[in-house]
Amino acid sequence: MKAPRTPMTARAGTPAPAEAGAGHWPGTVPAAEAPGRLAVPEGRRRDAERFQWGSLALLAPAAALLVVLFIIPVVYAFYLGFTNLQLVGINAVDWHFTGAENLRRLAGDHVFSYSVELTLVFIAGSIVGVVVIGLALAMLMQVALAPLRILAGGIVVVAWMMPAITAGMTWYASTTARGTFGTLMGLANSDFLHSEPMLIVTLANIWSQTGFAMMVFGAALRNIPRDILESAQIENASRLQRFARITLPLLRPTIVTTVLLITLISLANFGLIYVMTQGGPGNATSILPIYSYQQAFQFNNLAYGALVGNTLVILCAIFGAIYVRVSMRRA
């Protein structure tokens, strides 16, 4: 947590601290020099961050946990990615560093490149679905009658609360032959899960994440000042204009945060897909976490599985960096 760069007290018109005022009387600061520039020129600001040695002791336990439980395993996993370690077999005991051999294999592995593609499709589909449906639900809830709102909200939140295994079983049962989906569409014997596997697992993920987005958007919508919307209405702005020009820009930081969270949750949603298809049929739903598991624990290639897992970490880091940049730019 960083202290705000612009002190809350330093608004135009408020007295500037004497030592930073460069000889102006309080209240007579020229407009050009107003808020931000009051800051540093000479002398220290009293509210500047100061380093205290004692803080190290307080931070140490958290840092130790992070190092032991996060940084060391991740670094070790990156190292393992460049070895020939196996779960069983001759290289389970006698294993060593193999340099770029695994990387060469990764470069030529068409199952891996397909897996990366599937991962991107899964993430993109999930983000679009969750944000659009979550936002639509949140906006509809604003105008719904209270009992209806509570009922609908409750149902959506229950879907979100369900453990991945339950959600997976529910979707498995309703999208295979004689399931609810096919029966409702008059195609009782259609096996949607195995004919359109990627679409169905993405829908299942959207279904299980939407409740979260709806709640976040609901809270954000309630914080949009009514007077702005009302004045726009008085100016004859249409519904669409009000949504595009006022609601959406004000929701932007919320949307960015939600997108980041949905990305990371979806990438970790191993259980949902594993319960529904185990990555199949064939490789049709084998996104990176599933492929990593398959390599490590089904094919016994711990090292190669670690390398596939590492690409997932890098992918997460890239997504994270993009979102952080986007959300910083809003100022």
Place this chain on the structure above:
Amino acid sequence: MSKSPRRARFVSAAAAALVAIALAACSGSGATAKAPSTEPAGPFVLKVAYGSNYVFDTTGLTQKWWQQVAAEFKASHPKATVQFIPIPGSYNDIVTKLSLLYRSASTAPDVAEIPTGQIGLWAQAGYLLPLNTYLKSASWWGRFPKVIQSEGTFSGTVYAVDQGENDSALLYNKQMFATAGIPLPWQPKTWQDIITAAERIKAKLPGVTPLWLNSGTGSGANGLLQGINNFIVGSKTPTIYDTGTGKFVVDSPGIRAALSLYSQAFAHGLVADTSALFSPNAVTTPLTWFQQAKLAIAVGSNYYGGNWTKAISAPYWPQAPEVMGEAVIPTEAGGGVASTLGGWDFAIAAHSPVAKAAFDFISLAENQQNSIDAANWAGWVPPDRDYWILPAYTDFAPPYNAFFARITPFATLTPSNSAYSVWVQGMGEATGAIAQNPRTSVSQAVAILRNYVTGQLGADRVEVLR
């Protein structure tokens, strides 16, 4: 509060798999051969690991059997304490857990129940104790058929001894065959006879699924053991893993013949839909479908009969012996007996400080009562051929138990190699492609297998038989 699990998952998301992998890799240890040990003088602990809810048919029978053996062991070894390490979960979970236990001499179980397909890899890794010296004095070992002895033997060294075997045959509904006008008892001479019978059923009994053929990746190695591998090992080129060259066969006349049978069955609409075939429970689905009169023929396993008994009830079907007939799977050449073979075995850890006692435990487990109980309760053929004709075994699930025991000596073992799971995935994708789109040609299916296995293992680990 409902949020916390989600958050926890998010925080640990990226690293979860890696942490698991990293932990898995901690604490490795070397393994070297050791002279046979003698019985410890003082009190000692014997660690015994077994699959607690997958290997036997029910968890209750699992406990009952292991405790029965442990009780006999303690009677003859009063200073011993048997410490059980029950491993929950299915095939992969058991293999993973055992692999992790074996990585360190301190956690390695003295006696472990291990699947046949893993013996080679664990022996190669130095985890398992050579048993040859102990077996010299074991009377039961000589009564195991050659093929069963060979499953734990690598270059003359025995690393594991069989606990029980699974093999395959055709099971069929006699009443449906009578309705369709097929003479009984049915015994197909060729693979084509199987298709012909299924077509008769389809014509005469609409609404019944004529034939069950396991396919797709969902059932893993089990789906192949109880599916297409029966035809491959019965073909003119039965090799899947070439032990001479250390290469996997990704294309052979036998593989093409077996895939062609699949292709024909799916193209003629003789097989169940993908929802049933790709289900994780696919391999046991025929048991219920037979009982519900929804299925006419299955390439099935020896445990079917036992599962229909009251003791197992999965599901209970007392009329099964009247309704269900059995026939051997013919070889490609016509006549003959084709079947896969795979089961579970006992092995001793390479560094076990109580190896002698561990072998005594295994000997007790192989005695008449225990071996037959295990076979009945887990759905196996016992490895000792003297037990095949004993009423305790044959009368548990007549006529199936006696029938499947007779097939055993002709059956072909599943490859025991760490890369076999890759071949399993490739073949599962090939049969799965045919199941999803019956217009898939045999050449296309073979290409799926070849490309997958070559991509994963490299061109130097695959071969084509002509």
